[in-house]
Amino acid sequence: MIQRLRNSPWSYALGMLALMIPGQAFSSFYTYFYVEKLGLAVGLVTLGRTIYMIWDAINDPIFGYFSDRTRTRIGRRKPWLIATLPLFALFFVLIFSPPPLKGQALFFWFTLALILYETTASIQWVNYGSLFPEIFRGDQQRAKASAIQQGFQIVALLIGTAVAPLLFAALGFAKMALIFAAAYGILMSLCLSLIQEDPQARATSPLGFMDAFRITLSNAEFWVFNIANSFGQTVNGLLSSIIPFYAKYALKIPESQVSALLASIFVSVIPLVAFWAWMIRRFGAKMAWRVAFAVYGLSVLPLALASNLWQGIIAGILVGFGLSGFLVTPGVLNAQIIDRDFLRTGRRREGVYSAVGGFITRASALISAAAFWVVGLTFGYVSGDNPGPNPEGAFRFLTSGVTFGLLVIAFLVSLIFRERPVPGLGSSEPSPTALLPD
Numbered sequence: 001m002i003q004r005l006r007n008s009p010w011s012y013a014l015g016m017l018a019l020m021i022p023g024q025a026f027s028s029f030y031t032y033f034y035v036e037k038l039g040l041a042v043g044l045v046t047l048g049r050t051i052y053m054i055w056d057a058i059n060d061p062i063f064g065y066f067s068d069r070t071r072t073r074i075g076r077r078k079p080w081l082i083a084t085l086p087l088f089a090l091f092f093v094l095i096f097s098p099p100p101l102k103g104q105a106l107f108f109w110f111t112l113a114l115i116l117y118e119t120t121a122s123i124q125w126v127n128y129g130s131l132f133p134e135i136f137r138g139d140q141q142r143a144k145a146s147a148i149q150q151g152f153q154i155v156a157l158l159i160g161t162a163v164a165p166l167l168f169a170a171l172g173f174a175k176m177a178l179i180f181a182a183a184y185g186i187l188m189s190l191c192l193s194l195i196q197e198d199p200q201a202r203a204t205s206p207l208g209f210m211d212a213f214r215i216t217l218s219n220a221e222f223w224v225f226n227i228a229n230s231f232g233q234t235v236n237g238l239l240s241s242i243i244p245f246y247a248k249y250a251l252k253i254p255e256s257q258v259s260a261l262l263a264s265i266f267v268s269v270i271p272l273v274a275f276w277a278w279m280i281r282r283f284g285a286k287m288a289w290r291v292a293f294a295v296y297g298l299s300v301l302p303l304a305l306a307s308n309l310w311q312g313i314i315a316g317i318l319v320g321f322g323l324s325g326f327l328v329t330p331g332v333l334n335a336q337i338i339d340r341d342f343l344r345t346g347r348r349r350e351g352v353y354s355a356v357g358g359f360i361t362r363a364s365a366l367i368s369a370a371a372f373w374v375v376g377l378t379f380g381y382v383s384g385d386n387p388g389p390n391p392e393g394a395f396r397f398l399t400s401g402v403t404f405g406l407l408v409i410a411f412l413v414s415l416i417f418r419e420r421p422v423p424g425l426g427s428s429e430p431s432p433t434a435l436l437p438d
Contacts, residue, residue, distance in 0.1 A: 002194075007135050009145035011194035013152040015128050018187035020153050022092045022180045023121065024160025030095055030114075033173055038098065040106050048111040056118050061213070063126050064355025068348075069206040075197030076351075077127040084120045085188055089181040091117040096177035124188075125358070130350035133335035134198055142332040143280035147273040150327040154269045162259060206347060215345060216352050221420045222337055224413060225330075226357045230367070231410035232293060232326050235300070235403045237368040239265070239319070246303070246399045249391040251312045264313040268320030269327065276328040285332040290414045292325030297407035299323075304400035322407075340420060371402050 005011050031049075034040040063080075070076040095113050098106065132149075136142045160180075167176035206212070216222065243265075247258045279288040299322030302315040334357065342348050375381075375398050380388030388394070 005194050007196055008194070009136070009141075009148040011191060012131065012135060012145060013149040014187050014191035014194075015131075016149045017152040017156045018184045018191060019121075019124060019128065020156030021159050021187075022089075022177075022184050024157050025164040025176070025180055026092065026095060026117070028161050029164060029168070029173075033096060034106075034110055037173070038106060039102070040110060044104075044107040045110070048107060048114055051111055052114040052118055055115055056122065059119060059122050060126060060355040060358055061352065062355075063123050064130070064351035064353075065212055067127050067130060067351035068212065077131050078192060078195070078197060080123050080127045081188070081192055084123045085185065085192075088117075088120040088124050089185050091120055092184070093174070093177045093181050096173040126351055126355045129354040129358070131195065131197070132331060133338045133350050134348065135195065136335070139285055139332055139336075140281050142335055143277040143285075143328070146280075146328045146331040147277035149331070150273050150324070151270045153327070154266050157266055158263070161262070206349075212349060212352050213356075215341070216349070216356055219337070219341065219420060221340075221417060222353065222357070224417045225333060225337060228293070228410045228413040228417070229330055229357075231406045231413070232296065232330075234367045234371070235296070235406050235410075236323070236326070238371060238398065238403055238406075239300075242372075242395060242398050245391075246395045247312070249387070249395045250399070251306060251308060253309045253312070257309055260309065261312050261316055264316030265320045265323065268317045269324040272321050272324035273328050276325045279325070280329060280332055285329060285336060286417065286419075288325070289329040289333050290411065290417075292322070292329045293407055293411040293414055296322030296326050297404050297411060300400050300403045300407070302400075304396050336419075344420075367406070371398065371406075375402060 031045060035045055067076055067080055070079060072079050091113065095117055098109050098113070101109055132142075132145070136145045164176055164180070167179060171179075243262060244258050247253050247261055251261070253261070276288060276292065279291065283291075296319075299318045299320075302318055303312075306312040306315045334353070338348070338350055338353050341353065375394055379390050379394035379397070381391050381394045382388060
């Protein structure tokens with residue numbers, strides 16, 4: 001039984017469930033906790049978040065580089081995951097368990113807690129994500145693993161957003177954090193006990209710092225892939241942040257029904273990931289990835305027409321169809337890019353690729369914020385107290401029009417994606433040794 005679970009897609013997906021439960025609760029409620037419950041000024045929260053985002057942008061590539069260079073008996077990634085497992089749980093709890101501070105003292109606690117949490121979160125995510133291309137080989141195996149992983153992600157998202165309010169309402173934020181930290185620790189420990197790294201992946205000497213990033217950043221297919229994904233990720237961020245406004249102004253439903261609308265999107269993703277796994281097996285990862293952008297773009301259009309809860313739920317299910325494709329297909333194609341890099345360089349460098357790719361796609365938060373600001377100005381929306389003359393039009397346009405436009409751009413960028421030739425396989429590229437230092 002244990003042997004069948006060794007490196008199985010289900011075992012690996014436990015790590016996604018483990019990381020996403022506290023991760024989603026953190027992203028959904030930490031600002032609310034410090035502003036609404038503790039009274040920290042919005043300006044100080046924004047400053048702390050800015051410092052946190054700058055550090056996040058810097059540290060991912062660094063941690064990815066050192067992870068690739070790690071050589072131990074149990075592998076390259078597991079030592080980092082094991083060492084930071086208790087620290088990640090501790091710092092998550094500290095976020096929601098501040099001492100009785102006010103003003104600047106609370107701000108310093110808030111910022112320090114964010115930095116500590118983000119540091120361990122980055123190490124966990126970079127190393128967990130880097131295991132995927134190494135453990136799973138071939139499109140068929142990767143498609144199945146990606147589908148199961150994304151199904152677990154949606155389950156974790158629902159727990160982090162729907163169960164968390166029930167827990168902190170009944171027990172308080174600190175006990176909610178303790179429960180989620182314990183769930184993370186149990187699930188991640190189980191995942192790591194069932195995952196075994198490939199000894200061959202650490203058999204070769206690692207690249208130097210400058211060469212590792214120079215070769216990565218000169219990879220055209222890597223850039224095209226991540227730029228297209230960044231536009232798709234912007235849509236994910238916009239939808240999750242705009243749906244409550246859309247529900248209020250476009251569907252005109254009470255806050256108590258917003259969870260049903262969100263559930264229509266996220267719950268529908270779980271069975272639909274199987275379709276995209278089949279698409280990858282049938283047509284290949286590149287074609288399935290492109291089709292996913294097209295389907296996602298078409299799926300957001302009905303949001304412009306819905307006018308009540310039930311129409312919104314139907315539209316939400318359609319959005320779930322497109323979203324599921326965007327969640328499943330990129331991981332398989334990214335693994336292929338890393339495979340071709342290995343054939344060119346003779347080194348497996350999942351850490352650097354995962355970290356730098358994550359940095360590019362996270363830049364989508366800037367596009368999302370800019371879209372919100374520009375549309376708000378155009379339609380005259382300022383705030384809930386001053387919604388302007390046409391808040392319904394503003395949020396229908398943001399939810400459907402802007403997201404459609406972003407996904408059209410993502411689809412067009414995906415069309416210029418070309419697999420970079422591998423030396424020795426009919427390519428005119430320089431050999432791997434030409435890319436490496438003398």
